[in-house]
Amino acid sequence: xxxxxxxxxxxxxxxxxxxxxxxxxxxxxxxxxxxxxxxxxxxxxxxxxxxxxxxxxxxxxxxxxxxxxxxxxxxxxxxxxxxxxxxxxxxxxxxxxxxxxxxxxxxxxxxxxxxxxxxxxxxxxxxxxxxxxxxxxxxxxxxxxxxxxxxxxxxxxxxxxxxxxxxxxxxxxxxxxxxxxxxxxxxxxxx
Amino acid sequence: xxxxxxxxxxxxxxxxxxxxxxxxxxxxxxxxxxxxxxxxxxxxxxxxxxxxxxxxxxxxxxxxxxxxxxxxxxxxxxxxxxxxxxxxxxxxxxxxxxxxxxxxxxxxxxxxxxxxxxxxxxxxxxxxxxxxxxxxxxxxxxxxxxxxxxxxxxxxxxxxxxxxxxxxxx
Numbered sequence: 001x002x003x004x005x006x007x008x009x010x011x012x013x014x015x016x017x018x019x020x021x022x023x024x025x026x027x028x029x030x031x032x033x034x035x036x037x038x039x040x041x042x043x044x045x046x047x048x049x050x051x052x053x054x055x056x057x058x059x060x061x062x063x064x065x066x067x068x069x070x071x072x073x074x075x076x077x078x079x080x081x082x083x084x085x086x087x088x089x090x091x092x093x094x095x096x097x098x099x100x101x102x103x104x105x106x107x108x109x110x111x112x113x114x115x116x117x118x119x120x121x122x123x124x125x126x127x128x129x130x131x132x133x134x135x136x137x138x139x140x141x142x143x144x145x146x147x148x149x150x151x152x153x154x155x156x157x158x159x160x161x162x163x164x165x166x167x168x169x170x171x172x173x174x175x176x177x178x179x180x181x182x183x184x185x186x187x188x189x190x191x
Numbered sequence: 192x193x194x195x196x197x198x199x200x201x202x203x204x205x206x207x208x209x210x211x212x213x214x215x216x217x218x219x220x221x222x223x224x225x226x227x228x229x230x231x232x233x234x235x236x237x238x239x240x241x242x243x244x245x246x247x248x249x250x251x252x253x254x255x256x257x258x259x260x261x262x263x264x265x266x267x268x269x270x271x272x273x274x275x276x277x278x279x280x281x282x283x284x285x286x287x288x289x290x291x292x293x294x295x296x297x298x299x300x301x302x303x304x305x306x307x308x309x310x311x312x313x314x315x316x317x318x319x320x321x322x323x324x325x326x327x328x329x330x331x332x333x334x335x336x337x338x339x340x341x342x343x344x345x346x347x348x349x350x351x352x353x354x355x356x357x358x359x360x361x
Binding site: 020040042044045046047048049050051052054055057058059060063077079082086087173174184185188 | 238
């Protein structure tokens with residue numbers, strides 16, 4: 001399974017959610033499918049996408065937050081999994097694209113290539129629903145089940161270590177940030 | 192424990208007056224009363240972290256979602272959070288109110304705190320983070336309000352250093 005195909009399989013659902021991605025290939029590929037104002041790309045600060053998603057999920061329980069994480073990023077903030085599990089936002093789906101490598105900086109293998117199991121780590125951290133999938137159909141089914149479950153889910157998608165030819169897109173960091181904040185403001189429930 | 196309950200209450204009330212609704216924290220001796228106050232406050236969500244850098248992400252998400260937050264940490268926690276501060280809060284222009292207990296300065300008895308104490312202000316300055324100290328109870332409310340105002344007008348991190356003379360009663 002390619003990450004781009006996995007995102008394509010749930011793109012319609014992502015349009016209805018608040019989406020936070022990590023940097024690099026995930027951000028560029030999601031933009032290649034079509035940027036939306038409810039998509040935020042954390043183009044640095046590796047590891048913090050899941051923490052940022054937690055901040056949104058706690059602040060706005062009426063929204064469904066989807067974090068598109070990666071193995072390299074998640075390995076930098078494994079402690080964050082314990083915080084995520086501790087506060088158990090039921091409106092957060094944590095997707096981890098695991099290509100077993102740090103693709104955008106030359107493809108160096110991460111520890112998932114030698115057996116570290118991010119789904120098992122998430123489960124052991126206390127995340128109530130975890131699933132690891134390897135095909136596009138299983139990914140879509142797992143993602144839809146996570147949305148329907150209304151409970152914190154870590155969905156690990158094993159994907160090929162392939163990505164786009166470049167990572168810089170036409171969308172500037174601050175344009176994305178302020179557009180995303182405006183989207184969240186405009187969707188705020190009326191008091 | 193000689194951590195000042197009165198000073199902690201002043202700081203907590205000062206934070207609440209700015210509209211803070213999420214507080215992320217890692218325990219540290221000087222922060223025990225503040226963390227307990229946040230835990231007991233039904234209007235505030237206390238997020239207990241595994242590492243301080245997570246708090247930057249949580250505050251960034253909360254800000255984008257329209258909720259004000261603050262971080263409570265020791266200066267070693269600040270040092271542990273620096274990449275997040277630079278590549279999330281500064282890169283994306285996120286207002287971040289950081290309250291840092293300033294261990295390791297004059298009067299410090301714990302040898303392990305002394306290195307962090309020696310570099311904290313230098314690191315804040317290298318990062319161009321506006322900072323001020325809270326050393327006496329009379330300064331607390333106004334300085335917290337002013338730090339909060341600058342964080343939001345500049346859309347940047349700011350730091351208040353909680354000093355020994357304020358926090359510790361010997």
